[in-house]
Every structure is written in C-alpha cells, then in structure tokens.
Amino acid sequence: MLASLEPWLHPVLIVLALLAIGFAILNFGAVKRILIGRPMRTRELYAKHTKLLWYVALPVLAADLYSSVAYGPEAGMTELAGLGDSAKWLILPITAATVSLLVILITSYIMGIMAYPDGGGAYAIAKDNFRRPWASLVAASALLVDYVLTVAVSVSAGIQAVSSAYPQVIPYETTLSILCILIILLVNLRGVAESASIFAWPTILFMISMMTLIFAGFVNEAHQGFHQAVTPPLGVLPAGLTLLLALKAFSSASSALTGIETISNSVPVFREPHQKNAIKAYIGLGVITGITLLGFAWHLYVQGISVNPNNTMLSQLAGLYFGHGVVYQVIIWSTFIVLILAANSTFTGFPQLAALVAADGFLPRALTIRGDRLGYSNGMLVLAALASLLIEVFHAETNALIPLYAIGVFLSFTVAQAGLVRRWLRLRQGIWPVKLAINAVGVGVTALVAIIFAVTKFTDGAWIVIVVLPLLVALSAAVHRHYEQIGRELAIDLAEERPETHSVISIVLVSGVHRVVLNTLSFAQSIHTNVIAVYVGFDEESIERMKKQWEAWGSPCKLYTLKSEYRSLLRPLSLFIGTLERIEGGPDRVHVIVPQFIPRRWWHNALHNQTALLIRLWLMRNRDVVVTTVPYHLHQ
C-alpha cells in the first residue's frame, strides 16, 4: 500500500525537503539553534585567524584541483569509448596536452598573484582592468555557473567512487548525492570550522593513495614489463577518429584542471610573505597534480583499462593492483572525501563571489546579508538548490554533467588573463614584457580551450551554459539599472523637503460587534483622526442586523454599510475608498484599520479566514492607502 510509494519519488521529496529544511532552519528559532548554532556577533568575523605555512596551505587548498584527477582522465576517455580498444593509447597524448595546459595556467596564475597580492579572483581582476562592467560580469557569471557545476560534478563523482566499490548503491546515486549536498549545506550554514587545517588530512591521504597507486603500477610493470598482454597497441590512429572527437576528448579531460583558481583567491591566508608562499604552493601543487595525471594515465594505458559507467577507472586500477582489501577501501573513501571537500569549499566560493557582485549592485542585495553564523546563508541556499536540481535532472551521472562544466572556468580564466594583459600594457613596469607574454599566451590558450569546449560539446549540453550565461549577464545589468534608478528616485533634498502634516480619514473595517472590533475602535479613537466604520454585507438581512447592533452599541462612530453582490470585500471597499479620494475638500490620505485575529497556535490559522491579510495585501498593491493592523491575541 503506502510502501508502494514509487521509489523515484524519493529524490523529488528530498529536493523539496531540502528547500523546506533550508527555510525551516532559517525561520524557526529552535530548529535553527540546534542545527546552526547560536548567532554570532559581527565583530567575531574579524577575529584573527592563524596564517598558514605554505606546505600546510597546499593540502588545505588542494582539494578543488587535485580532486578533479578523479574524473578528468575518465571524462576524456569516455568520449573515445565508442572507438574500441585501439583508441586506448590516446590517453597518453591527451593527458600530455592536459598537463601542458596545467603548466600554462599555473604560470598565468602566478602572474595574477604578483599583480593582486590580496587575492581577488577573475571578477576583481576584470573589474580593475576593464572600464565597462560587462567583462567582470561575464567573469562572475561564468564562475557562478561553474561553481554550481563543481558541486554537482564533485558530489556525483564522489558517490560514483563509492558505488564502484558497492554496486548495491547504484540505484540510489541521485538520492545520496542530494543528501550529501544537504549535509554540506548544513555544515556550511553552521559556519567555518575553527581550524581549516583539519581539511588538509583527507587531501594528504588521497595524495598518498594516488602516489601509492602509481608506485604500485611501476612495481607491477617492473615485474611484468611495460608492454603487457592487455596493453593496447601504440600509435595506430583508430578508425573513426576525427579531429572533432580528439578535441572533444581533450576538452573533457581538461575538466581535470577545474579548481586551479583556489590558491589565487586565498593569498591572504598564507604566512608572510603572502605572495612568495602562495607561489610556492602553486608550484608544489602543479608538480604533484602533473605527476599524478601522467602516472595515472600511463598505468591506465599499460593495463588497458576500459571505461565502465558502473566502475570508475580509478577503482578498476586500484582493484587490479591491490585486490578489494584495505588499500582499495582507503583509495575509494579518500577519493570520496576529497571530492566532497571540493564541493564543500565551493560553498565558501560561490556565496562570497555572489556577495561581492551583489554589493556592487548587480545581484539581489539579499545575497550580501550575513546569516547568524556570519556566512552568506542566502547564497549557500541558492547554490545547494541549483546543484541539487542539476543532479536530479542528470541522475547524478558525472559524465553527463561534464559537457556543461569547465566552459565557465575557462571563460573566466580568459577574462582574467585579458585583464592582466591590459594591466601590463597600462603599467609598463619591471619585466612587463615577460609578464605580458605569459598572460597573452594564457589568454590565447584558455580562450581556445573554451571555444573547443563550446563547439565540441554544444549538442551534448554545452548549449545550456551558452544560453544561460548571456541571460545571467543581461539580468545582472538589469538589476544594476533598477537599483540605480531607485536610488535616484528616493534621494531627497535635505534642506528643502521636510515631512508635512496631512488630513487623514481612518476607515475601521468591522465584521460585527465583538471584542476584536472593540479593541480596534479603541485604537482608532486614540489617534485623533476622522474615524468612520465600514461594514460589508453579502445580503440585506446581515446589513440590517449590523445596523441594529451598532445602534444598540450607542454608535461609537458613523457606520457605513456596503452591499457586496459578488461576496467579495475588496470590490465594494475599493470603490468606497475611490469615492472618498475624489470628494472635494476630502482627506489627503486614506487610512484603513483592519482588525486581525492572532490565534494562540499557528495551525489555528487554518480555521480563520485570513481576510485581514488579504485585504492588506490587496490594498497595499492596488491603492495608495495606509493600512494599520490592530492585533487581537486570542487567549484560546
């Protein structure tokens, strides 16, 4: 019976639950206190954090980039899977190209750090070097889109790592992915952990795992040779390989480089000298990532590993070398944790960037509000909701999400590099021609990769991003225009414009003669305006009854009765107000006083027609009248 509730309903319910929980924890005191913790004072934000040594900062900031090796090479090979075994050797040139790109990007980023010691990602660089805002908006929109994809891809890949080891998890991948996002969201709403360095350990463990795997591969090859029975032939171009397909595979593989911008955004967390230490960390991370990519690709080639949607290549290789024992489990779970950490760090990046853009007036101001725990809660909620939606739509399939991914990253790389090029041209200091050359190469390469990505993946899903991005930029511009126009409209001349006294007529809406009306009339008579009572009846009988009761009550003020033939309060009331406003020598302002029942328990509201609320909403929107609500708190 009820157990027959379709299993597919679960992810949907979870998405809905996520939003409901998000809303609940931010709006209901008790739940919020338990899940999020006590509110924090603004000044706690500025409490000094310990600065990190470069080799401590390296693993702390490495998760974003380094975790991408878990899905990048596999994403590349998935594109070539249709060509059969003869295409397997192509993993070597593709990985070599990816590592070259890694070197170019890191060099370019080091230039960025030298120019902007306070961090400042693509948005800040673009804002500083382009006069018109569109360049920085493109960079920001591209990054925001990509942050959402980072969460979706990292979490999906993490769950896929687990389901490679435990195939019984496969049917629940979507549900579990969304659950992970929910947990990450909660952790982030609670706020930053006291010490960021605990985040270093899983990444270190994953790095060691990967190095062990690569080492084990060489040990194996030392015994069994570099060309084994399963090793595919080298250098033969497989039938069906086109330039487009090769570029497609390369662009998918280059998703292994996403997350490379993290260190450049976090220069201030390094110990003095900031810049020098950050550059050290960049070089260190680049070397480790490069070695990992090349070593991993080499062994995949030697062992002739095939793409299998239910068992990642990393899991296959680890299973081959270590069986399915403890070492295998360590590799799987450290992969999972590092991917979740990458998603987790995006929950800092996205809200911060959104707040920065919102503070400049290009996104809704609500994104700049710090929550109880000083994080930008609204940005976190938006990120979690969008990433969950993507996971739901793409069934948590990493390789289905990859075509949407990385365009944004490479686009924002391009804008940032172009900004640096303009900067060097403008400043012309020191060894500027060298810096210029490096960043010019950076612009060219990253723009090329972005274009390759957009063209080769267009029909696979890249079109979604290509459609969304300009919309986001246009929307940001429209938001900015709106805020500016309102700013102009609201400005007043302090010397000339002062408050003026108006003549006010107060209309008290009465529904009978009872305690709520008594309470409301008492207030109305206390504010010394011209007070009249208005009763709207649906039939003659009720109007007559009301008139008699009013007289019996000694007519506390003049009562007007209106008949509503359509059983609506709003229409006759609105006509009545219109008439008042048109009376010559009438009031300057109409003031409607509405009694409102406040039941003792919130669910009692279902038993009372929310007439007062509806009237207020309608009047506020449709007429220029002041509305006062006089509460009557029910004891029952």
Place this chain on the structure above:
Amino acid sequence: MLASLEPWLHPVLIVLALLAIGFAILNFGAVKRILIGRPMRTRELYAKHTKLLWYVALPVLAADLYSSVAYGPEAGMTELAGLGDSAKWLILPITAATVSLLVILITSYIMGIMAYPDGGGAYAIAKDNFRRPWASLVAASALLVDYVLTVAVSVSAGIQAVSSAYPQVIPYETTLSILCILIILLVNLRGVAESASIFAWPTILFMISMMTLIFAGFVNEAHQGFHQAVTPPLGVLPAGLTLLLALKAFSSASSALTGIETISNSVPVFREPHQKNAIKAYIGLGVITGITLLGFAWHLYVQGISVNPNNTMLSQLAGLYFGHGVVYQVIIWSTFIVLILAANSTFTGFPQLAALVAADGFLPRALTIRGDRLGYSNGMLVLAALASLLIEVFHAETNALIPLYAIGVFLSFTVAQAGLVRRWLRLRQGIWPVKLAINAVGVGVTALVAIIFAVTKFTDGAWIVIVVLPLLVALSAAVHRHYEQIGRELAIDLAEERPETHSVISIVLVSGVHRVVLNTLSFAQSIHTNVIAVYVGFDEESIERMKKQWEAWGSPCKLYTLKSEYRSLLRPLSLFIGTLERIEGGPDRVHVIVPQFIPRRWWHNALHNQTALLIRLWLMRNRDVVVTTVPYHLHQ
C-alpha cells in the same frame, strides 16, 4: 540532456501544477476570468431551475451508481484470481448476493425519502435523530473520505477502460487520471451547466451499450449453447477457497453499489410530487442495475473471462462479441464518460457536504465560502488535491484502491439507517412497524457489510481508512470546540463595554533619510500621537552617519539609534518596545509605523529585502503592538 528528465517526474509535476493552477485561477484576475468565467451575483443562485420528470432525472442521477458496474464485478473476481479457473463460477453467487444487497439498500433509501422529503443525506438524518453530534460526524467523515475515493476509483477505472482498448496508454495512466481530475475541477469551478439534462445522454448511451452487450450474449448463447467449451465447471468449490476469501470477494464486488445514495440527496430536483417521483426513479434504477449486474456476470461466467490487469473484463467480453470495431469503441468510450461523470457529480456532493458540516462549525469556515461562480471552490480544490494524491500513490490502479473504498459508504449507510430506526421508534406513526423492520434489516446488513469489508481488507489498505476516520471525527470535534470557545471569548456586553481612548506612542522605523522615510514621517505627524523615530544600525559608523543626516534634516522628531550586534532588526527593536511598555506612566499602546516599498512589477520584490514584511509578521505574532504600513509606490 533535458529530454532525459525522468518520465516519472511528469505525474509529480502535474500534481504540483494542479495546485499551482488552482491557486493561480483563484488569485490572478485575468487567468481566472478566462478559465472560470465572470463572477456571479449571489441572487443568481436562487434562480429557479426546471424540475425534472422522474424518467429524465433517472439517467441524470444514475451515473454514480450505474458506473460502478464497470469495476464492481471485476473487483470481486480479482480477489479470487489466485484460485485459478475453477473459481470462475463463483461470480454467479457473489453477484446474486450483491443484487440482494442492492434490493435491501434501495428499500431502506425509499424509507429515508419518505421521512425526509427535502433530501438530506446520512449527515442530516443522523443530525436529526441523534442528540450527540458524534453519529452525524461519523456519517459525514465516512462520506467525505468515500467521496475522495469515488473520484480516485472512478477516474482510474475510466482511464483503465480506455487503456484496455489502447494499450499504448498504459504507462501514462497515472498522468492521464490526474489530468482528468484537473479538467473536472476546472469545469466545476466554472459552475453548474445551464441544463443538467445533457448529463443524461452519456449515461443513457452506456445503459444501452450494456443492454446490447447482454442481449448479444444471449444471442451468442442461443447459437452456441449455455455451456460452451470455455465455460468453467459449476458448483465445485475450488481448493484454497476460505470463508474469508469468499467474503473478501463479496465485499469487493459490493463496491458496485457505491453511489446509491445520490437520488436520496436530490429529491428536490424532481417534479411534484417529489417523493413519489424519486421513489419511482429509485425503483427504475434498481431494476436496471440489477439486470445489468446479473446479465453481465452470467456472460462472464459462460465465456470464462479471466481477470487481466491490462484489459478489463468488460472490454474482453465486448471484444469477444463485437470484435474491435465501432460497437466496441462505443462501449469503451461510454464507459469512460460515465465514470468521469460519476467523478464529476462528486465535485458537487463533497463540497456541499463539507459546507454543511462547516456551517455547523465542525470544519474550517473557509469551506462555506461560495466562489465567484457560486460553487464551494475551496471544497473542490481539497477534493481534487486529495484524489490526485491517492491516484499518484496507488498508480491509478483501480483494484488497489478498492480495499479503501466502500467502507465509508457502508458505514454512513449504517448510521443513516440507525437514525431512521430511532425516528420510527420515536414517532410511532402509520405503518411504523413495517418501516422499522425494513430499516432494522438495513442497519444489520449494511453494518455487516462494513465489518466484513474492514476485517477482510484490513491489511490490503482498509486500515488506512480505519485510522483516518476516527482522526477526522476527533479533528471535527476539536474544530467545533475551538470555534465555540472563541465565540465565548469575543462576545461583549453591548451596554457596558465601549471603545476607550488610550495614550499611544508611534515608533517610525527609519533606514536613512530618503523619500520613503519622508513619506512615512508625513503620515506619522498627521495622526497626532507621540512620534519618535528609531534607527537600527549594524555598526558604529552607520549610526554616526545616520545621526548626522538626521540633524542636517532638522530633526523632524526625536531619533533613537539602536545597535544590533547580531545583524537582526527584530531583537533590538523588540527590546526597545519592551522597555517602552515598562516605563511608568508610559503609553497604553505601542504603535510601530513601517515604511514599505511597493515596486512597480511584482518580480522586482526579489531585489528588495522584505524587511517591512518580516518585521510586521514578527511583531504581530510576538508582541501586542499595532503595526501600520505606509506604502511608497515606486515609479520605476
């Protein structure tokens, strides 16, 4: 990509869309006008309707009962399907028992009509004859639950009739069923059609179809004998048949009798003499239904038709006699339409009963409000939402819904009959012993059927109803208690209690010095209370800036500045109000004036923090302060 949105999302989206559309049509003028039509005046409700001749009223009111023959016999045989072919002959005794029950029920209902010429279903009869409200609440709750099931069962069975003819429809049964409910809802929100008699034709067509089918069966048997090769052996008790199983089959089959109460609820629509004509219609409908059930069952037996979840027994039999040509199509589509009509008439029954119960104070009063087209729109929305939910949970499988069905009907039958028994015992007029005897038998039989149903179907889903019913009764009682207590609390002594004038302090919340604040202060100074301005700042800087601006503006009134360390307006404001309330000789009432931005387009709201709204909501709930909202309509 996006096309991979899972197909199962469709029904969920449709349920959500249903609620969204329901909300939209009732709240957005333009959409509402198109879908629902112009609002109607209350007096149009009392426009005279033509009274119907009994043989016209019969098909108009027959759809509810007569449509049940489409699923009743099949529901019975589904229970026995596990016993194999040797159980097929049991359809004869089961149908005979069902028809006997039909005779008893109709006789009992005729007694009801004689006692209550104005109609008045089980709820009215129980209310009139039992002093305590619980009996009538049981009857009402049981009927409301069953109305929801009528819609779910009828629509599912209608769609199943169609998918028997067009198997390609099978995967979309749930979606289509919910779509049907949406359409029925819209039609009903538009209101009653001018002439009810157009509803007679599909039912007449279906009756003729069934009669043709039965006649064709006898023609076939006249040629090929009453015992054909496929005819199962008669009279052998199949292995595995238990009393419980036989009772279960009987109780499922008796779902063919649901809808029998319709005529007794509609006595006033008959031409004079109401009662006599209604009784004629009852007898006529009983005879036709009895013949149909017996004839249909007989041919099912002779042809040895088996239960097939993808092809109804009716469709199988029709296919056998007529092939899949025009006659078959007429049978299928008239079945579909008549089942939809049965669901449609429930959209009158449920809201009317709910309004009746709500008017007595046992359900939320919102159910008594007539919509623009004079129907009880809220009741219709509730019915559509609950029926859609049931269809979604049970995948539109008629036979999965049957165990929940009919308990309610038989329970309310029992209460109504018991009410009549009490009535005859009380009045003791005319041939009361005969009437008493008839209704006493009615009580016994309907109570027995209800118990059989509850016991035999308990684990199949009947438990849901058995749990829901007492909850509904308890809830109704609680609602009543709430309304009564509030009535007592709000009553005042007209002679003694009069409005009193208080001293009021008005707090104007200011966020800076701009046009919105100017507008708000102008109003505040017009109402002749003690006005002060309050500014809540998040840091010292902004507070200093505000103080300077206020001075530069010539300090229109005293300004208090509050610092919020937790970046929340509510906490410092609430503390400030608390302090004001405790000042000795302070104001009797605190009055907070909040400026509110009204953007020109509703979606601009996303760009403005709804601070005013939140403050109002929080203050209303948590403190006894009057809140005034002064709108500022943005031009931009």
